[in-house]
Amino acid sequence: MELTDADFVARVLVDDDQHAFGELVRRHQSTVRGLLRQLTRTDVALADDLSQETFLRAYKNIRSFRGEARFSTWLYRIAYNCFREDARRRKEFVGIDEEQLQAEQDPQVEDPGLRHDLMHALSLLPMHERSAVLLCCQNGLSHGEAARVLDIPLGTVKTNVLRGREKLKRTLAAWGPD
């Protein structure tokens, strides 16, 4: 039987088992790094630094994980807080610097088709809408879970998801084939 995240968390708590924590990192590194890459507008180096910080904080504060939410949701919250703190330090949390967009293309993007357009369109969204769309539409969190991660009211999450999704559709339609 495959061990669950809760099993590994218990091992970390009881035995301070760093191998168990390593397994948790292996399981969730892709989604956490992916989320942070999108939040940082595909700044891979910064996203990976923030991802490392996320997992280090998770390890240090694992006793505060009560199991009320999924472990991944708890990680997303830490990741988002890391990103927000870093963005505040860089004073670029609010608004979008359009000029940066061309310079911040994801080096892993190899297909210049729909995925590229989608990621580009996503990066054009305001931060609050991008965060909500990423968490709910891409990572499959419920609105309630996203509200906990983003620390905003449930209604605001719903509004941000709706607006973000509509903007994405409009942008993609405008870029569509003639």
Place this chain on the structure above:
Amino acid sequence: MNEISQEDPVDRQLREAARYIDDNGFTARVLRQLPAPRRARRSLRGAILLAATLLASALAYLASDGGRFVVVAMERLATLPALWLFALAFGSGILVMTAGVIAAIAKASELQS
């Protein structure tokens, strides 16, 4: 789970666009930065406490003329009435047992959480 329709094309495209990111040593880098396991820190703390206790005991022994105060205390205890001795032993037992139960409850709730 999600209130959003699973059929929404943008949602589907977003999910499909989310590629798996290879580990490429990321986990190893995180593990290298973790602080030392608490078990090691606990054993170090225990060793320090034990050494401090032994040192304090040795100093007390030397400073009290070969543990003279212990002999005096035992002589005083021996002169106490049996009822007093019983009450003293009972009280000490209750005190130690209460501390043990509190420690066990604290540990159990810590593990449960």
